[in-house]
Amino acid sequence: MTAHLPMATRVLMLKADGSVLVHSDGGSYKPLNWMSPPCTVREGEDEDGRVEWTVTAKAPKGQAPDTLRILIEEMFHDSSHHLGIDPGLQKDGVEKHLQELLAEHPATLSAGLTLVRREFPTAIGPVDLMCRDGDGLSVAVEIKRRGEIDGVEQLTRYLELLNRDPLLTGKGAVRGIFAAQEIKPQARVLAEDRGIACAVVDYDALRGLDNAEDRLF
Structure with missing residues (x-):
């Protein structure tokens, strides 16, 4: 099965655990598309010279891996932050x-x-x-x-x-x-x-x- 998102302004998140998420301003916290870890990200160009990310997930033995292609026409902001070790959710009132x-x-x-x-x-x-x-x-x-x-x-x-x-x-x-x-x-x-x-x-x-x-x- 294949699916696609039309070209639009998106937020792309590449996390240290190997996951990739595509967000928009709508939809609350849920991404529009994503690849769960572990996966690999390879950067290249498509036939029109646009930046293309190819995200490939690790597939079970004998099965073809899932692939996510992300085309980037323009980059508005690019930043990287190391978040450190997550202490986990701590509930108040226990x-x-x-x-x-x-x-x-x-x-x-x-x-x-x-x-x-x-x-x-x-x-x-x-x-x-x-x-x-x-x-x-x-x-x-x-x-x-x-x-x-x-x-x-x-x-x-x-x-x-x-x-x-x-x-x-x-x-x-x-x-x-x-x-x-x-x-x-x-x-x-x-x-x-x-x-x-x-x-x-x-x-x-x-x-x-x-x-x-x-x-x-």
């Missing part, structure tokens, strides 16, 4: 980030709450945060990006174990807080039925990016 921020600001979950320890150990795994409230009672905090029933069940199991420890229950039972950026209605019902408080976390506010004074509502 559980680790939430835990770090809430450990720095535990009082955003409940007034008077202070941090005792992150990753507090139990026989079935660590509790995200062990805190103490204003009355000196222990508070276990489980943190999720998305609060669902499984997270409530997990915190319930932690609380059962923690409440067997006399060092934690000297002043009263260990209570729990289920914290997440979003808590499903079913998870909230189950948590409240088990005496577990729910706290919806505003990630931007924790990072200091969201100033409540700038809000209209």
Whole structure:
């Protein structure tokens, strides 16, 4: 099968991984045509003396390689940049980030709450945060990006174990807080039925990016 693009102003990208992409101003991020790596680019001229790039992809054994011919009548801009090693996409608001921020600001979950320890150990795994409230009672905090029933069940199991420890229950039972950026209605019902408080976390506010004074509502 063959296809072609009419002559027009385009953006040509030759990447270090060997891929070649042909872009226009439309079509969002998608190229109009491309060759996936690995491929080779050979520069020459066509019969009319125009610059011609011949892009050849590596083909499976026994098959003819795909070829892309690019004719260039005029070059408006030509530049080369070395981008270096890509660190990869890093997601904001993952559980680790939430835990770090809430450990720095535990009082955003409940007034008077202070941090005792992150990753507090139990026989079935660590509790995200062990805190103490204003009355000196222990508070276990489980943190999720998305609060669902499984997270409530997990915190319930932690609380059962923690409440067997006399060092934690000297002043009263260990209570729990289920914290997440979003808590499903079913998870909230189950948590409240088990005496577990729910706290919806505003990630931007924790990072200091969201100033409540700038809000209209």
